[in-house]
Amino acid sequence: MLRRSFTAVLEKGSTFDGDFATEPYEAGWALEARWFVNVLRADDGLELSFVPQVSPDGSRWCDSGEEAMRLCGAGLASLPMRNFGSWLRLDARMVGTPGSATLIIYLALKG
Amino acid sequence: MHSAAGGAGRTRPADVRLSKFSPLPRVLYFDDFDEGMNGWCELVGNHTGNLDQIRPIAKDFRPPQLSSCTFFDIGTHGSVDGTYALKLATRPQANHSAVAIKRMTYAARGLVQFEAYLTFKSEPVMAGDRGWDGNQAPSERLFGEFTLSNDICVGETGPRCHGVIRYRNTDADGSLVQRWIRPTSVEPTTKMDRLGLVKGGARQDFFSLRPEDWVAVRGGRQPLCFNETASKVNWHYVRWLFDTSRLRSLEFQCNDMRLDLRDVIVPTYQEPYRGIANLLNLYVAVRTHANVRNFLYLDSVLVSVDW
Secondary structure (H helix, E strand, O other): OOOOEEEEEEEEEEEEOOOEEOOOEEOOOOOEEEEEEEEEEEOOOEEEEEEEEEEOOOOOOEEOOOOOEEEEOOEEEEEEEEOOOOEEEEEEEEEEOOOOEEEEEEEEEEO | OOOOOOOHHHOOHHHHHHOOOOOOOEEEEEEEOOOOOOOOEEOOOOOOOOHHHOOHHHOOOOOOEEEOOEEOOOEEOOOOOOOOEEEEEOOOOOOOEEEEEEEEEOOOOOEEEEEEEEEEEEOOOOOOOOOOOOOOOHHHHHOOEEEEEEEEEOOOOOOEEOOEEEEEEEOOOOOEEEEEEEEOOOOOOHHHHHOOOOOOHHHOOOOOOOOOOEEEEEEEEOOOOOOOOOOOOOOEEEEEEEEOOOOEEEEEEEOOEEEEOOOOOOOEOOOOOOOOOOEEEEEEEEEOOOOOOEEEEEEEEEEEEOO
């Protein structure tokens, strides 16, 4: 049997002007995950920090321990995860000059 | 009326996962979500590569999930005969919908039957204990509705129509309705939306032109088994038989309730369609009426045909 893989698009060209978290996503079947954040547009001076978080129940969250992914301006970046629980999300924090950014956020899973 | 072609008497040991279904002679697909997504994916509105073109109601139907039905109080509940179920999850935002679709085309016109084991839940939240008598769950009133729909286009240019049936658990105010309903207008298209024909504002409905375009199916009152607590999962059998030759639904069954739909008019688009020849799609959807996530779980789906 081939390994399963699935890519979920958790934000689809959404524009944010403040901190947010992605919707909870169940990934208990997967052995590995990789977040992709595609910044389509961001105001000058805005810095985005993405912290991967895990949860045992989809409602209470803690940082997973991976280093945060930081982005300035348009572009694509990714962050791998292993040894997580059943739920994943990204906690996005906006630092630097206040502004807005438009994003696509993917979660690529394999197991 | 269809009679079960594959009853218990025909079940061989190798078919044990199929023995809980009653398929027509040919199984078109059998999706056990312990095996993966099986081609069920997020529905998205039309666009030409620019995501800003997608009409808002059809831009955020959420990716489906493979869920182990895990809850904060008991841990993993699991599915009917394995660990995973297909889960659709809304945002915690009133009137938000999650919709998943499986896309096929038909090789012949005739009978198509959708069967599934499914259940529905609202997210466990601190709903308070006002009015709680120890049995009936306050969270039951936080679940809005779920919908089953097909999408059929006959040949190269249509006619095209959607047969749709919806379980309305509560109305927008959170009062229990617990009834199967159906739309009286067509499912709006992107073109209709761009022409300003879709109404409803904040209560816009993906499956009808206006939010009020729904009527009760005769005999369709049916309290389902929410089971007192948001983390108790009881699965329900549904069977929906429709005919792509006559563009009608014939029968809908949920557990021990059967609805005769043969005389129900299925709203049909007035204009020809191109680009979707022999379309045979199926959707499943869930909509919340409160600022609480609503979930629809499917353990497994079997679609069979008489061609």
